[in-house]
Amino acid sequence: MRENVYAAPQSELEKEEFILTTSKFLKFFIPSMIGIMVFMFPIPYVDGKFVTYVDGITIPIAVIKDQIQGFFGDLLPLFVVISIMTTLVGTLYTKIFKPSFILKNKFLNNLLNVTLFWAATRVLGAFFVLVTYLKYDFEMIYSGNTGGLLLNDLMPVLIIVFFLAGVLLPLILDFGLLEFVGVLLSKVMRPLFGLPGRSSVDCLTSWLGDGTVGVILTNKQLESGYYTKREAAVIATSFSAVSITFCLVVISEVKLESYFMHMIGVVAVCGIACAFIVPRLMPLSKIEDAYVKDNDDRDHETLPKGKTLFTYGLQKAAQRAERSPSFFSFLNDGLKNVLDLWIGVLPVVMAIGTLGLIIAEETPVFNYLGMPFIPYLELLNIPYAVEMSKTIMVGFADMFLPAIIGASIEADLTRFVIACLSVSQLIYMSEVGGLILGTKIPVNFFQLLIIFLLRTIISLPIIALFAHMIF
Numbered sequence: 001m002r003e004n005v006y007a008a009p010q011s012e013l014e015k016e017e018f019i020l021t022t023s024k025f026l027k028f029f030i031p032s033m034i035g036i037m038v039f040m041f042p043i044p045y046v047d048g049k050f051v052t053y054v055d056g057i058t059i060p061i062a063v064i065k066d067q068i069q070g071f072f073g074d075l076l077p078l079f080v081v082i083s084i085m086t087t088l089v090g091t092l093y094t095k096i097f098k099p100s101f102i103l104k105n106k107f108l109n110n111l112l113n114v115t116l117f118w119a120a121t122r123v124l125g126a127f128f129v130l131v132t133y134l135k136y137d138f139e140m141i142y143s144g145n146t147g148g149l150l151l152n153d154l155m156p157v158l159i160i161v162f163f164l165a166g167v168l169l170p171l172i173l174d175f176g177l178l179e180f181v182g183v184l185l186s187k188v189m190r191p192l193f194g195l196p197g198r199s200s201v202d203c204l205t206s207w208l209g210d211g212t213v214g215v216i217l218t219n220k221q222l223e224s225g226y227y228t229k230r231e232a233a234v235i236a237t238s239f240s241a242v243s244i245t246f247c248l249v250v251i252s253e254v255k256l257e258s259y260f261m262h263m264i265g266v267v268a269v270c271g272i273a274c275a276f277i278v279p280r281l282m283p284l285s286k287i288e289d290a291y292v293k294d295n296d297d298r299d300h301e302t303l304p305k306g307k308t309l310f311t312y313g314l315q316k317a318a319q320r321a322e323r324s325p326s327f328f329s330f331l332n333d334g335l336k337n338v339l340d341l342w343i344g345v346l347p348v349v350m351a352i353g354t355l356g357l358i359i360a361e362e363t364p365v366f367n368y369l370g371m372p373f374i375p376y377l378e379l380l381n382i383p384y385a386v387e388m389s390k391t392i393m394v395g396f397a398d399m400f401l402p403a404i405i406g407a408s409i410e411a412d413l414t415r416f417v418i419a420c421l422s423v424s425q426l427i428y429m430s431e432v433g434g435l436i437l438g439t440k441i442p443v444n445f446f447q448l449l450i451i452f453l454l455r456t457i458i459s460l461p462i463i464a465l466f467a468h469m470i471f
Contacts, residue, residue, distance in 0.1 A: 020318055028176040028314075028321035035171030038064075039213065061168070061213075065160045076156035081133045083159065084350060087343045088126040091119050107336060111343050118348075125347030128354040129155075146357040149398075150350055154431060158212065158349065159342065165213050166337030172201065173220060174324045176317030183303075183313035193275055198226065199235045212435055214240035216341065219439040225295030229442045230279075230287040236441050237284065237451050238275040240432060242267075242399065242423045250423055253403040254415040259470065263420055266466045270424040270459040278454050283447040292440070348438035349431065352445075356397035356429040369393040376457075380464040383411040391418050396452050399428040413471040417463050424459040427452040 038060050044050055045063055048070075069076065094102050094112040102108045114122070131138050132147035141147045172178065182198035189195045198221070215236050222232035251263050278284060303312055325333060360366050370389035377385035387409050391402035399422050406418035427433050427448050436443055443451075 020314060024318040024322065025314070027324065028180070028317045031171050031175035031321070031324070032177035032180070032317070035168070035175070035177060038168055039172060061161075061164055064164060065157065068160050068164075069156060072156075076159060077133060077151050080151060080155040080159055080346065080350075081129050083342050084122075084126050084129045084347045087347050088122050090343070091122050095119055111340065121351045122347040124355070125349075125351035129347075129350050132354070140358055140362050141354065143361070145361045147350075147354045149357060150353050154353070155346065155350065158346065158431070161212055162216070162341035162345070163338050165216050166339075166341055167331075167334035169213075169217060169220065169337065170325070170330055170334055172217070173224075174320070174330070176320035176324075177201065178221075178226070179320045180313040180317035183316055184309050186303075187309070193234070193238075194279065195231055195234060195239075196227065199231070199239060212240075212431060215432060215435050215439065215441075219441055220337070222292060223440055225291050225293035228289045228291050230284065230289040232441050233287050233443045234275075234279040234284055236436050236439075237427060237443065237448070238271075238278060240426070241271055242426065247423055250400065250403045250419050253400070254407050254419045256412060256416055256419065259416060262466070262470055263416070263423075266420050266463055267423050269466070270420070270462050271426075273462060274424070274426075274455045274458050277458055278451060281454060283443075283450055287442055345435055345438035349434035352429045352434040352437065353398070353431065357401075360394045360397040360401060366390065366394040366397070373456075376460065380461060381468065382414055382417055382464055384409050384414045388414050388418060392421070392456060395422045395425045395428060395456075396433070396449065397429055399423065399425070399431070413467050416471065417460075417467050420463045420467075421456065421459055424463065425452055425455050427455070 041060065043060060043063070048066070072079070090112045091114060093099070102112055128141055128147050129151060130136075132142040132151045135142045144152075178198040178201055181201050182196055185197035185200045187197075189197045189199055193199075199218075201217070218227065218232050218235045218240065221227045222229070227235065247260070247263060247267065251257055251260050256263075303309065307315070324330075367390050370392045373392050374385050374389045377388055382388060388406060391406045394401045394405060402418050402422040406415055409415055409418070427436075429448075433445075433448050436448065437445065
């Protein structure tokens with residue numbers, strides 16, 4: 001355990017009696033409310049039109065994403081190709097010629113002067129994306145279930161989400177919202193999960209919006225010195241939950257739409273159980289509990305005498321808002337965030353995601369890997385245990401594949417378990433897993449695999465119990 005985690009020195013603002021004026025409050029409140037509205041506020045909007053809340057919900061950033069996707073349409077895969085190929089050219093140029101204007105620029109150096117492993121990953125990602133876009137020779141790479149699935153369905157969404165998140169996330173990060181929520185929930189998140197209260201925002205953003213946004217938010221907090229390495233790894237692998245929207249897609253694929261609310265409840269229980277247990281086990285428990293950057297402002301969970309959680313939360317939020325960037329800096333930082341995500345993450349997702357899908361589609365590897373689960377499934381009295389076993393490990397490649405493979409199983413109970421498990425496993429390489437590997441969060445491929453297995457083992461009996469109660 002860390003000692004004196006919260007013993008950061010008080011700032012000059014805290015040494016004096018803080019007076020919350022209307023202008024200070026509004027500087028925190030207005031941008032933060034805009035951030036909440038954009039990233040978290042649920043609206044009844046499905047398939048391009050407003051509906052009732054019973055019919056489905058989404059969040060504004062998802063609507064904006066859909067509008068952009070509809071406007072650019074078939075051009076988006078080309079944008080992805082251009083982005084990944086530009087990244088490759090810049091990386092190779094930097095590694096071979098070592099230009100001083102890149103090496104001396106901290107931002108460009110971090111983006112392009114990567115290790116040989118990540119350079120090789122970018123080469124592989126560029127190869128996959130080019131073959132897929134041109135549909136050249138290797139059908140196993142460009143088919144609609146492998147590279148084609150990523151390039152035409154996932155990557156266009158990611159390139160838009162990365163842009164929107166990069167530009168708009170400062171509304172949540174820089175104006176005091178995390179400080180306010182962190183103080184309010186410090187008495188919950190720290191005792192239960194050993195995490196800062198602000199981590200609850202990551203979870204809520206993922207749940208209502210998209211798991212990728214939660215990972216991006218977590219990575220930014222790590223780089224800014226608000227999370228330790230271990231905290232960031234735990235949050236990214238345990239709290240970057242699958243969005244409600246995607247849960248609806250999965251349950252619809254297995255033809256059990258009427259059990260959507262049951263699924264949400266079961267997944268929530270599994271998520272809490274896994275978040276409580278998995279971080280206390282290896283490999284997460286062994287990750288260094290140290291910050292990557294000094295930040296005197298991280299001490300916002302120790303409640304001073306005479307303060308309530310609410311008043312101290314407002315004080316910390318207003319103080320953070322006072323240090324918020326200018327409009328020009330806001331845009332500049334946002335665009336840097338976008339480039340960081342496009343250059344650092346898109347090639348990784350394309351490389352690792354395509355490779356995982358090829359293994360899933362073209363080899364029986366995942367079938368064999370699922371065999372050890374057959375006795376476990378039979379012990380839990382799940383019908384069609386053999387058939388379901390084929391869906392368990394394939395979720396590590398892509399979260400949607402288990403639902404596709406298991407949709408033909410006759411038993412409603414089994415299909416329900418498959419749907420809930422695929423969402424509860426959380427780590428899948430075609431998106432969240434590949435995204436984590438492309439960030440500064442200190443988790444490698446094999447650690448992600450172990451975390452995936454632990455979440456599977458813990459979630460299965462919980463899901464089975466509820467499934468037997470429901471069906």
